[in-house]
Amino acid sequence: PSVVPRATVAPPTNGTLRLPDIIIIGVRKGGTRALIEMLRLHSDVVAAQNEVHFFDWDSHYQRGTDWYISQMPYARPGQLTVEKTPAYFTSSRVPERILRTQPDARLLLIVREPTERLLSDYTQVFHNRLEKRKRQQTLETLLMRNGELNLDYKALNRSLYHVHLRRWLDVFPRSRMHLVDGDALIRDPLPEMKKVEEFLQLEPQINASNFYFNQTKGFYCLRNHRHERCLHRSKGRKHPRVAPEILQKLYDYFREPNQKFFQLAGRTFDWK
Ligand code: A3P
Numbered sequence: 001p002s003v004v005p006r007a008t009v010a011p012p013t014n015g016t017l018r019l020p021d022i023i024i025i026g027v028r029k030g031g032t033r034a035l036i037e038m039l040r041l042h043s044d045v046v047a048a049q050n051e052v053h054f055f056d057w058d059s060h061y062q063r064g065t066d067w068y069i070s071q072m073p074y075a076r077p078g079q080l081t082v083e084k085t086p087a088y089f090t091s092s093r094v095p096e097r098i099l100r101t102q103p104d105a106r107l108l109l110i111v112r113e114p115t116e117r118l119l120s121d122y123t124q125v126f127h128n129r130l131e132k133r134k135r136q137q138t139l140e141t142l143l144m145r146n147g148e149l150n151l152d153y154k155a156l157n158r159s160l161y162h163v164h165l166r167r168w169l170d171v172f173p174r175s176r177m178h179l180v181d182g183d184a185l186i187r188d189p190l191p192e193m194k195k196v197e198e199f200l201q202l203e204p205q206i207n208a209s210n211f212y213f214n215q216t217k218g219f220y221c222l223r224n225h226r227h228e229r230c231l232h233r234s235k236g237r238k239h240p241r242v243a244p245e246i247l248q249k250l251y252d253y254f255r256e257p258n259q260k261f262f263q264l265a266g267r268t269f270d271w272k
Contacts, residue, residue, distance in 0.1 A: 014074045014076070015046075015074040015075045015077070015079065017069050017072050017073075017074060017075075018072060018075060018081060019065070019068070019069055019081070019101070019102045020048070020072060020083045020102065021081050021082070021104070021105065021106065022039075022045075022080055022081070022082040022083075022105065022106050022107075022108060022200065023083055023084070023085075023088070023102075023105050023106075023107055024036055024082065024085075024086070024107075024108045024109075024110070025085070025086075025088040025089045025107050025108070025109055025168070026085075026086040026087070026090065026110070026164075027086060027089045027090070027109065027112075027117065027158065028086035028087060028089070028121060028124075028158060029112065029117050029120035030086070030110040030111050030112050030117060030180075030182040031110050031112065031180075031182035032084045033232075033235055034185060034231060034235065035084070035108065035180060035185065037222060037231065038185075038189055038193050038206070038210075038222065039082060039193070039196065040082075041193075041205075041206050041222060041224050042202055042206055043205065044078060044205075045080050045081075045082060046073040046074070046080070046081055046082070047081075047082045047083070048071055048081070048084075049073070051083075051084060051085045051086070052068065052071045052083050053085050053087065054071070055093070055097045055098055056085065056088055056091040056093070061097065065101055068101070071083070080200065080202070089109060089164050089168075090158050090164050095167055095168050095172060096171055098171075098172075105176075106176060106199070106200060107168070107172065107177040107178070108180060108196065108199075109165075109177060109178070109179050110179075110180040110181075111161055111179065111180070111181070111182055112183055113183055113269070114160075114161065114257070114258065114271070115159070115251060115272070116183070116239075117159050117182075118155045118156055118158075118159050118250065119239040119240065119242065120237075121155035121159075122139050122142070122143075122155055123238075123240065124234075124237075125155070126240075127237070138240075139240050140243075140246070142155070143156065143246065144246065149253055156253075159254065159257075160257050161257070161258075162257050162260035165261060165264050166264060169264060174266060178195070178196065178199040178200075179265055180195075181269060186219065186220075188220075189211050190207070190208055190210075190211060193206045194206065209223060210222060210223055210224065211223065212228070214230055217236055218236060219231070219235075251272045254271075258271055
């Protein structure tokens, strides 16, 4: 008979499901996919496949902690579990909810130069709308109102890192959060990943042989046990060309918010 008696079925040897030890909270288009994939190079890290949206989507949150745990990968003792949902960073209810559900979580936030992030955000929405055959809007239409920046534009708001970080630091101590420089991760991933390993108190394992530059893609790709792969083609898209005077307006606009962010973060970034 093809039915195996229950008693003879071996118990799972590939670990247990549990709450994530690490949550990549954002920022959207900061390089969150690159970060989680690079973290997975470490043998003591297992990652949830998809963005879980547990803390920001009420319909998921209402399903409760058991559902959240069921979305996690199997982890062996000693392994750390990580999930990433970039929308967490800008969603006001999330910090409190994480504190209630997983007070021990360590948080990773990857940021990019705010204007570059805004352009990446616009490009992502553009492609999403294209796929759904929705009407396209130029960046200028969304970004400008009567010759001035439209401060209601969502992608602009998401680059005001200090506004969002402040809410997180009302709930979590700064020591619980590590900031990753998304621009540095693009240029040279290894030093950024060594800092992440250190923050997470992982045994140093990620090394230069894990990365190789792919000329065609124009980005670093990943190598693990001779298996080589680049991120999906939706990562590393071309951004629209923007008039220099608009770019300048953006750089000028973000200057003060960036200083506030540096102050809160207790560090600086090499931004325009
Ligand atoms: P662009 O597609 O605008 O260049 P996220 O995963 O948070 O959506 O971030 C996407 C961004 O990750 C990409 O934005 C890209 O610049 C960046 N990135 C960082 N490292 C990368 C890598 N090794 N390969 C591809 N994209 C990478």
